[in-house]
Amino acid sequence: MGAALARAAQWTAAGSGTGTLEITPLNESLLNQIIKFAEDFSTSHPQEAVFVFREPLEWKTQLGCSAFGEGYEIDGAAVHSEAKDEDGQPLLLLTASNLRVRNFDQLSRLLKIAVEKKLKEAQACLEANRDPIVKILGPEYGTVEGEDKSILHLLERVKKVDDPETEMKMKIFILLHHLDMQLLHSSLKHISQDVRLNPAAVNNEVNLLKSFSGKGEDTVLESLEYTSDYTFSNGCRAPPWRQVHGEICYLIIKPHDTDPLCITCSTAGVFLNGVSNNERYHEETNFFCLTFRSAVLEYTVGNKLLKMCLTGLATTSVPSWFDYHVKLSCLEYVFRMRELTRINLRLDSWVSKLGTADSHQRLIEDRPYCDSLLKTALNHIHKGMSSPIWYKISDKSEEVSESSSETEEDEEQPVRHQEGNTDLPSEYWGIQKLAKYLKGGNPTATVIALCSMRDFNLAQETCQLAIRDIGCLEVLINLLDTEEIKCQIGSLKILKEISQNTLIRHAIADLGGLQIMVKILDSPDKDLKCLAAETIANVARFKRARRTVRHHGGIKRLVGLLDCMSVGSAGLTLYQAKDTEIARCGALALWSCSKSTKNKEAIRKAGGIPLLAEWLKSSHVNILTPVVGTLQECASEPSYRLAIRTEGMIENLVQNLSSEHEELQMHCASAIFKCAEDKETRDLVRQHGGLQPLSVLLGNSENKQLLAAVTGAIWKCAVSGENVSKFREYKVIEALVGLLTDQPEEVLVNIVGALGECCQEPINRTIIRKCGGIPPLVKLLTGTDQALLVMNVSMDGDSAASLGNLLQIIDRLDGVRLLWSLLKNPNPDVQASAAWAICPCIENAK
DSSP, rough: HHHIIIIOOOOOOOOSOOOOOOOOOOHHHHHHHHHHEEEHHHHHHHHHTTOOSSOOOOEOOOOOGGOOOTTEEETTTEEEEBBOTSSSOOOOEEEETTTESHHHHHHHHHHHHHHHHHHHHHHHHHOOOSSSSHHHHHGGGGGOSSSSHHHHHHHHHHHOOOOOOHHHHHHHHHHHHHHHHHHHHHHHHHHHHHHHHHHHHHHHHHHHHHHBBBBTTOBSSSSESSEEEEOOOOOSSSSSHHHHHHHHHHHEOOOOOOOOOOEEEEETTEEETTTOOOOHHHHHHHHHSSOOHHHHHHHHHHHHHHHHHHTTTTSSSGGGHHHHHHHHHHHHHHHHHHHHHSSSGGGGGGHHOOOOOHHHHHHOSEEEEEEEHHHHHHHHHHHHTOOOOOOOOOOOOSSSOOGGGGGSSSOOOOOOOOOOOOOOOHHHHHHHHHHHTSSOOOOHHHHHHHHHHEEEHHHHHHHHHHHHHTTHHHHHHHHHTTTOOOHHHEEEHHHHHHHSSHHHHHHHHTTHHHHHHHHHHTSSSSHHHHHHHHHHHHTSSSSSHHHHHTTTTHHHHHHHHHSSSOOOOOOOOOHHHHHHHHHHHHHHHHHHHHHHHHHHHHHHHHHHHHHHHHHHHHHOOOHHHHHHHHHHHHTHHHHHHHHHHTHHHHHHHHHHHTOHHHHHHHHHHHHHHHHSHHHHHHHHHHHTOOOHHHHHHHTTOOOOOHHHHHHHHHHHHHSSSHHHHHHTTTTTTHHHHEEEEEEHHHHHHHHHHHHHHHHSSSHHHHHHHHTHHHHHHHHHHGGOHHHHHHHHHHHHHHHHTOHHHHHHHHHHTTTTHHHHHHHGGGGGHHHHHHHHHHHHHHHTTO
């Protein structure tokens, strides 16, 4: 376990102290495996579980005294276990928030008590005990670098001395060693998924380098071109018979002072064609030649290259001609560092390491062109030194293959505006003046600058883009990663406002803002959590952002915001009102995230359904709207429809159809529309009196979104004959016929579908005829909407099948000819419906 924590786990950089475990998918996977091992230890290895640790594992816990029950004694603010060691000391002791555990049996019990907090407890324990084996067995068993011979020494001791304690330690050490190997193997598999290139990533890197290519003195390349202009549907430019080997495309790179280079980009990396087969040489080529793939690799490789370049070490372990390409990679990194301002180190700390301008001059070699490039790079570094902000690398690595479950969602496309610097309003220059105070580093000045920035009209696009263009957006995101609560709150208030802009949303995601906001959801400060959740709700309106929230554990945290005791309270205390506000913000963020199929599943697994069901009983519209919005998004999944029915949510949805708020009515109707696919749900809607409010809402024909949801709910409910009888009683058929003209196609599809279900009964066909519904239905046959045509053709077929005057009316309106013409429609469903509709016409033709 010590080796895995030291080598595989991802720790934050420790400015002071020991650092903390980052909230990453890899760390979460490792923690879950360690938790499972510890939880099962007492049952799998009962003898080893009672072994008393050399020193107790000690950490700050989030558990209170009330969490402990049988087997523990509570004395005021202290808890101790009834089980004790040979000296009479309790094996578990909690004083204030300080927890001490002395064997695996108590550790296993504790994790079972922690329930939802077990991940946090395991994280806190491992952060406080970086090498837990030392605490468990003693310092002689600690993790060491290089060859570990502790097992051999143990074996020798067991052979020489017949000591039960040593034998027990041997067994425990082997079990922990086995866990260590499992963790390392698991982390290797996890990391290996993130190191493959894909066509989109290659194209982005090529476009980035092209922006620094040209004839100018400060460019890094003369040109960079693909060998083929043709792009296949998968984004690759390599021929299909080479794509099967993982090749993506081929590049010709022309540096300023060497011959052109031929490059192959494949899923395994970027390679220089026509070089030695020497393994070490390939390693150096692949290392220096082109782009950095992941955030970790970019940070590690980039810093190493930069240091090598600026300290004159670039040519020590590679061929001499490779010196230029090392510097080329460095310069690419430097330009990206300056442009994106997301480097995980404090730039001003480089002053002493890089030296003075005189020392820089001594680094410049005999190549004139490289000299100007290095000067440019050093100028960029020195410009960055004036900022005290700690820049963070954003994890921009995308999965090569995201589940197709999200492909049906429309990816939000940022609207590109023509940029220029003429006729800019005064607000633009005002924000520019504030920028220097925002970047100044003084907390008080920063807070004042944030307050002043909020005085501008942040809903205005000019102000939003000014914040982005001047570089304030990066600063605002970096302020979220500080320990100054006021700075964090001020930054989030601004980000919440400007994230209404599509371009800003994408920029926040690119700069790693979502990852930091997800971490803020764990903050004890309630205002901070509210603002973070609301900003996530704004940003997570496109697929990549929603995926980022899920990958960094955001779904579970957002579901956790719904878990409070204020549900159903009519008059709220100040404390309950704050809890309700937190839940509202969490529901807003879940609503945005629930447009992804994978996120819907993640919400369900995190226990979101029962919590949403509880909040659905609330009388407060401000939280009901996002809760119902989330439910209606998730109701497209069968598992959610079942849960909505079994958790008794249909009754609450029906009640809220009578709300005074149209948006809430719309989402309730939409949820019923999706859930009424099941007969049990249709019956529940009728039993709880939901058919009458749906019929009443047909009178609001001005709100087209509400009308679409209501007509959809009526359509699905009309599948049951009992509901059709009720609709006839409430004059719904007449109302639907009256809406057949001047409506959006989405509404018309639902209306025709509902009338089609009602037409199963002859009495309803008569009502449609008497209300004048046949002419507008026949007229709809000239439309182009495929779904509408299928519904309408089926409806006309049912009408024609009833014979009598209906067939004559359809024929008189040229409906039969229109039905024949639809046999040529490219949609097979339309053809099939048209054929069925024509059958009664032929059978009864004169």
